[in-house]
């Protein structure tokens with residue numbers, strides 16, 4: 001059995017010159033947990049070219065969705081950015097990852113901090129009632145350079161609220177905090193600075209972050225993860241794993257080569 005499914009692209013949406021998303025068919029036997037990633041890609045010269053991608057879709061959705069960067073000379077995305085409805089895409093059969101609600105101890109506020117395409121796993125997580133159950137509120141922070149890169153704003157602020165099953169969770173518990181670094185916007189600044197300075201909590205009328213009550217999920221650049229790694233270590237935060245619940249979990253949104 002091949003290590004991947006061959007699916008068909010259903011729709012493509014270009015958010016900016018450097019960011020797009022697409023949906024594709026989903027094999028009914030492909031199961032994943034909200035927040036996981038899988039290897040996806042294209043057949044190039046009869047060989048699979050695959051990269052890690054987080055699922056944007058809820059685990060219960062009939063189709064799959066992915067949010068992708070466009071790297072001009074990137075082996076995969078220089079090609080993937082040109083896909084059209086009807087084209088084949090490869091989806092790895094083995095989803096993995098640690099950004100799972102079950103890896104965290106229950107708490108007061110769950111902070112989901114994503115930069116750039118690091119939003120992707122959180123899109124899946126906010127479409128899962130199990131994400132909300134252990135927490136009083138879920139704060140989704142998305143940091144980008146420009147407003148155009150703040151993908152899925154409409155889905156987060158409107159569609160989810162109106163959803164038959166998820167609407168109640170989203171209305172009661174989900175707080176969305178988009179921020180950009182290079183343009184004027186309602187919230188400005190780097191996710192790290194906003195969190196560490198306490199501005200984000202002040203803006204939302206929340207108490208300062210405390211290890212005793214709060215939980216953090218992080219998905220971003222290697223630099224962002226390094227900044228937070230040091231902060232968590234200093235504060236004595238316990239990292240959650242697939243076998244032990246903790247106070248925070250982190251995952252790279254990409255790897256620097």
Ligand SMILES: Cc1cc2nc3c(=O)[nH]c(=O)nc-3n(C[C@H](O)[C@H](O)[C@H](O)COP(=O)(O)OP(=O)(O)OC[C@H]3O[C@@H](n4cnc5c(N)ncnc54)[C@H](O)[C@@H]3O)c2cc1C
Nearest residue numbers: 051052053054068069074075076077117120253254256257
């Ligand atoms: C666990 C994990 C999950 C990932 N999930 C996603 C996802 O949901 N969406 C997505 O677009 N990418 C994701 N990536 C990155 C992805 O695997 C590829 O690196 C990306 O698709 C580019 O592939 P490429 O072959 O075109 O270029 P690569 O050779 O893979 O990358 C070239 C360079 O581009 C930059 N780069 C790569 N990916 C990104 C990115 N996402 N944002 C900013 N800069 C980047 C890096 O500097 C990298 O060195 C994930 C990576 C990991 C490790």
